[in-house]
Amino acid sequence: MTVGQRMTRNPITVHPDTPVSEAQYTMRKEKVHRFPVVDKELRLKGIVTEKDLLYATPSPATTLDVYEMSYLLSKLKVDEVMTNELVTVDEDTAIEEAARIMVDNNIGGLPVLRAGKLVGIITESDVFKVFLEMFASRQKGVRITLVVPEERGELAKLSGAVSAMGGNIVALGTFLGEDASQTLLTMKVQDVTVDALQEIVTPLVKKVVDVRVV
Numbered sequence: 001m002t003v004g005q006r007m008t009r010n011p012i013t014v015h016p017d018t019p020v021s022e023a024q025y026t027m028r029k030e031k032v033h034r035f036p037v038v039d040k041e042l043r044l045k046g047i048v049t050e051k052d053l054l055y056a057t058p059s060p061a062t063t064l065d066v067y068e069m070s071y072l073l074s075k076l077k078v079d080e081v082m083t084n085e086l087v088t089v090d091e092d093t094a095i096e097e098a099a100r101i102m103v104d105n106n107i108g109g110l111p112v113l114r115a116g117k118l119v120g121i122i123t124e125s126d127v128f129k130v131f132l133e134m135f136a137s138r139q140k141g142v143r144i145t146l147v148v149p150e151e152r153g154e155l156a157k158l159s160g161a162v163s164a165m166g167g168n169i170v171a172l173g174t175f176l177g178e179d180a181s182q183t184l185l186t187m188k189v190q191d192v193t194v195d196a197l198q199e200i201v202t203p204l205v206k207k208v209v210d211v212r213v214v
Helices: 020-030 050-056 066-075 095-105 124-134 154-164 194-204
Strands: 034-038 044-049 109-114 117-123 142-149 168-176 182-190 207-213
Touching: 020 034, 020 050, 034 117, 044 050, 044 109, 095 109, 095 124, 117 124, 142 154, 142 194, 154 168, 154 182, 154 194, 194 207
Parallel strands: none
Antiparallel strands: 034 044, 109 117, 142 182, 142 207, 168 182
């Protein structure tokens, strides 16, 4: 799966000379947390976040009256508060690579470019939705978490046993174990009972960590 398959296309944008007060209003209205900042040719110039706009607003402790604050905000432009040091991706970037970039850079969204121009944005919310899909969170089934040896063929052995009992694996994920000799594996299976699934897989794994109907 790539960024282009999950990004928001043609995202709401602002221009560098957009007043901060207008950007704040639009952000609240559209219920988003960041705007790409583009010029008239859709070339990306920066990104402005909810936090950037909040910091640009005078403190509640200010001695300015409401008219003075409104006047100052009307004069303050987005390009004065936006982030210029941009981290971007293109449409062909793998979704997990985009997630890694966001985590490594401690940011919540990435502008998506094509030939240097903005075509979309991918956010942490988009990644969360992919996570839900990967683990079939909206489908009913038996979710079981196992500790398995980090050895070739273990996954095939488990999936074969589940298939032989008539189970349908709708989600499967592997995670780092406590050490390099083992892997934590979670799968969701339909058309089985908790007891039957646990009985089948227990002899094939090091440990059954958790099993539940979800």
